[in-house]
Amino acid sequence: MKRPRSSQKPAHFTHKRQKVEKPVAVKTSAPRRKIGINDLSWKAVSMPDRLEDFEGFYGLEEIDDVDVVKEGATLRFETRKTEEQLEKEKEEGKKREEEIAREFEEMKDRQGDVDLEVQEEEEAEESEWEGFGDSDVEEEEGGAKAQQNGDANDVVEAKEEKEARPTKKTKAEKKAERQEAKGKKDKAQHEIRDEQPIGNGAFDLLANAPSDDDDGDVDVSAWEDVGLSKETLASLSKLKFSQPTTIQSLAIPEVLAGRDVIGKASTGSGKTLAFGIPILESYLASPPDSKQHTPTALIISPTRELAHQLSAHLTALCSDGDFKAPSIATVTGGLAVQKQRRQLEKADIVVGTPGRLWEVISSGQGLLASFKKIRFLVVDEADRLLSQGSYKELGEILKILDRDDETDETAKHAPATEIQRQTLVFSATFHKGLQQKLAGKGPKGGGDLMNKQESMEYLLKKLNFREEKPKFIDANPTSQMATGLKEGLIECAGTEKDLFLYALLLYHPKKRALIFTNSVSAVRRVTPFLQNLDLPAFPLHSGMMQKARLRSVERFTQRPGSILVATDVAARGLDIPGVELIVHYHLPRAADTYVHRSGRTARAAASGSSILICAPEEVAGVRRLVAKVHSRNEAAPGKKKSAFFIRTLDIDRRIVSRLKPRAVLSKQLSDATIAKEKKHSEDDWMREAAEELGVDYDSESFEQEAKGRKGRGSGRKKKEKEARQLTKGRWGVAGGAEGLAGAEGECGVSERYLTSGD
Numbered sequence: 001m002k003r004p005r006s007s008q009k010p011a012h013f014t015h016k017r018q019k020v021e022k023p024v025a026v027k028t029s030a031p032r033r034k035i036g037i038n039d040l041s042w043k044a045v046s047m048p049d050r051l052e053d054f055e056g057f058y059g060l061e062e063i064d065d066v067d068v069v070k071e072g073a074t075l076r077f078e079t080r081k082t083e084e085q086l087e088k089e090k091e092e093g094k095k096r097e098e099e100i101a102r103e104f105e106e107m108k109d110r111q112g113d114v115d116l117e118v119q120e121e122e123e124a125e126e127s128e129w130e131g132f133g134d135s136d137v138e139e140e141e142g143g144a145k146a147q148q149n150g151d152a153n154d155v156v157e158a159k160e161e162k163e164a165r166p167t168k169k170t171k172a173e174k175k176a177e178r179q180e181a182k183g184k185k186d187k188a189q190h191e192i193r194d195e196q197p198i199g200n201g202a203f204d205l206l207a208n209a210p211s212d213d214d215d216g217d218v219d220v221s222a223w224e225d226v227g228l229s230k231e232t233l234a235s236l237s238k239l240k241f242s243q244p245t246t247i248q249s250l251a252i253p254e255v256l257a258g259r260d261v262i263g264k265a266s267t268g269s270g271k272t273l274a275f276g277i278p279i280l281e282s283y284l285a286s287p288p289d290s291k292q293h294t295p296t297a298l299i300i301s302p303t304r305e306l307a308h309q310l311s312a313h314l315t316a317l318c319s320d321g322d323f324k325a326p327s328i329a330t331v332t333g334g335l336a337v338q339k340q341r342r343q344l345e346k347a348d349i350v351v352g353t354p355g356r357l358w359e360v361i362s363s364g365q366g367l368l369a370s371f372k373k374i375r376f377l378v379v380d381e382a383d384r385l386l387s388q389g390s391y392k393e394l395g396e397i398l399k400i401l402d403r404d405d406e407t408d409e410t411a412k413h414a415p416a417t418e419i420q421r422q423t424l425v426f427s428a429t430f431h432k433g434l435q436q437k438l439a440g441k442g443p444k445g446g447g448d449l450m451n452k453q454e455s456m457e458y459l460l461k462k463l464n465f466r467e468e469k470p471k472f473i474d475a476n477p478t479s480q481m482a483t484g485l486k487e488g489l490i491e492c493a494g495t496e497k498d499l500f501l502y503a504l505l506l507y508h509p510k511k512r513a514l515i516f517t518n519s520v521s522a523v524r525r526v527t528p529f530l531q532n533l534d535l536p537a538f539p540l541h542s543g544m545m546q547k548a549r550l551r552s553v554e555r556f557t558q559r560p561g562s563i564l565v566a567t568d569v570a571a572r573g574l575d576i577p578g579v580e581l582i583v584h585y586h587l588p589r590a591a592d593t594y595v596h597r598s599g600r601t602a603r604a605a606a607s608g609s610s611i612l613i614c615a616p617e618e619v620a621g622v623r624r625l626v627a628k629v630h631s632r633n634e635a636a637p638g639k640k641k642s643a644f645f646i647r648t649l650d651i652d653r654r655i656v657s658r659l660k661p662r663a664v665l666s667k668q669l670s671d672a673t674i675a676k677e678k679k680h681s682e683d684d685w686m687r688e689a690a691e692e693l694g695v696d697y698d699s700e701s702f703e704q705e706a707k708g709r710k711g712r713g714s715g716r717k718k719k720e721k722e723a724r725q726l727t728k729g730r731w732g733v734a735g736g737a738e739g740l741a742g743a744e745g746e747c748g749v750s751e752r753y754l755t756s757g758d
């Protein structure tokens with residue numbers, strides 16, 4: 001017989017007798033006698049740390065020689081064991097409980113280390129912080145703030161950096177000392193983290209992609225029809241890209257022929273090189289004049305991470321080639337603007353986010369003239385960048401690039417007479433109306449569809465294509481979703497999403513997982529919730545310092561089996577190898593967000609799963625949203641089109657209920673940490689305000705005065721109080737890492753209902 005570790009609140013009982021490895025010798029002749037549930041002598045069974053290949057959940061306890069007798073609605077327990085035997089076994093059980101409590105203490109210590117580290121990292125970064133810059137995807141919290149803060153702070157912050165250096169060094173030393181004191185295992189982990197360079201480090205795997213010394217180059221004869229130079233072919237061979245993807249074989253010849261192109265292809269299908277290769281070809285065909293330097297291409301991305309990734313991807317294509325590699329500059333907010341300006345002066349390819357690009361191009365440092373001569377303007381994730389009201393700066397950049405003379409007031413609003421550059425626009429999703437229009441089918445429908453269609457057309461006009469009708473290429477008309485993607489949903493009470501997320505992650509041990517939420521505050525809450533449960537989770541949202549953002553992506557990329565908890569800032573374009581699981585902790589707000597989030601897995605012919613966690617009242621809406629995504633797909637030739645139905649995953653609620661005590665405590669612990677951090681930042685804010693007003697601020701007397709008043713802060717105090725009551729004993733009783741009973745065969749989530757969109 002097995003049970004969850006809580007002796008106070010048994011979550012679930014089973015009559016099934018289980019095989020016991022070392023049965024206690026019991027005299028068969030002894031009479032059976034009644035025994036109370038709390039007097040049963042449970043023994044912990046050692047289990048793997050995480051599920052690994054084990055089919056059940058960890059945390060198993062066993063007892064033997066106990067019969068469960070059902071009398072009407074009540075259960076009674078009987079045993080033949082003597083009092084002495086039971087007493088001895090109870091003693092052993094107590095020792096085990098103490099071990100668990102000790103483990104909990106260690107876990108809390110580890111949590112403390114993480115907090116300290118994060119705090120230190122942020123302190124260290126404060127001195128390097130150069131202000132928010134670009135217009136990331138708008139987010140509920142923080143994002144708005146990030147958008148308001150201009151990178152104009154750069155100069156001031158750079159000055160502060162110099163002044164802050166000595167303090168920073170002391171902190172770094174302290175950190176090193178603390179690391180030394182920590183165990184070997186921890187130290188090894190820190191070394192991996194701390195030795196990584198920040199910046200493009202997050203995408204080093206991409207930049208240093210396959211090749212050279214492993215198995216030599218590959219045959220690239222399949223690229224012949226695309227019409228590339230021998231230099232580019234050699235680079236592709238080194239990258240081991242033996243053949244073009246569909247979008248590459250369709251788009252590259254058109255771009256090489258001088259056409260403006262709007263390219264649509266599913267997520268992870270190689271759109272970056274569909275524009276990257278022609279840019280390289282153009283650069284090789286006529287390298288820029290060193291006297292009058294002009295960048296060959298300007299590539300605009302909606303998020304900073306994607307901009308850094310695009311740069312890494314192009315670097316991988318261009319480095320190690322049999323030619324002088326073009327210089328690639330990445331221009332995003334959150335990094336030193338002065339350094340970026342210097343890089344821009346000699347850049348051949350410029351990749352950036354609209355906010356920072358606008359700032360540097362419009363700053364009147366002579367850059368504008370050279371940008372007007374670019375040969376390619378690329379708008380990646382175009383539907384996002386061009387969606388109305390999102391990227392004001394992009395409109396400004398486009399206007400200024402097309403203006404005849406920046407000093408001529410009369411010409412300020414007039415477009416240039418002749419556009420020289422080619423415009424390339426790519427995404428996995430375009431609004432249906434626009435898509436049909438571009439494909440020459442143009443519906444005349446009205447209502448919302450028409451409005452959206454009109455707005456997209458209007459914005460496309462802004463791009464000022466060289467051709468009246470750019471070439472529209474749809475590389476995957478039958479499906480918007482990657483072929484290796486499986487989809488499913490889990491239904492649970494809205495208040496139990498954390499618990500079900502935990503269960504889901506345990507069911508996918510060692511799988512690299514990306515969890516999407518709709519708000520910064522949810523990322524801040526869910527990340528420590530998972531970390532408390534010993535899961536390697538990292539946060540990503542626009543309210544974070546830029547270096548911390550890149551560091552999170554870097555750790556996620558480099559550590560197998562890690563988890564990234566992110567807002568939709570990670571939904572578009574990110575190409576992180578080996579992501580096997582996407583979890584929509586919050587439902588995507590729009591169909592295209594669902595497509596892009598899910599597209600972070602099953603990339604480049606790999607497979608992966610996308611799972612939505614829904615409250616019962618959300619299920620119908622989700623089914624409609626997913627069906628809508630799939631209804632845009634045309635039936636494959638010879639197949640009849642049928643409505644897509646996303647299936648609910650089979651989840652064993654008994655297993656989930658066994659995980660509950662631990663999840664509840666982890667949530668209390670993380671809530672308490674957040675409440676504490678919030679108090680510190682509120683105190684700081686009050687102190688600053690008091691200083692400005694010239695009055696003394698004493699947080700305790702302020703709280704005294706506030707006593708009795710209900711409102712903001714009372715919830716936080718409640719959480720703080722709850723946290724104080726969290727004792728190691730309670731954690732032990734509630735389960736701890738080993739306290740969650742499960743059984744082989746009782747697997748929590750069944751993947752058999754995951755459906756793919758084919």
Ligand SMILES: Nc1ncnc2c1ncn2[C@@H]1O[C@H](COP(=O)(O)OP(=O)(O)OP(=O)(O)O)[C@@H](O)[C@H]1O
Pocket residue numbers: 240241242243244245248265266267268269270271272273427428572573574575599600603604
């Ligand atoms: N010809 C090729 N052969 C094999 N792999 C390729 C090829 N071209 C690109 N890839 C790889 O495929 C992966 C996905 O490419 P990329 O990031 O360009 O996809 P995408 O279509 O832009 O996706 P998204 O819509 O999500 O931005 C990358 O890791 C890239 O290195």
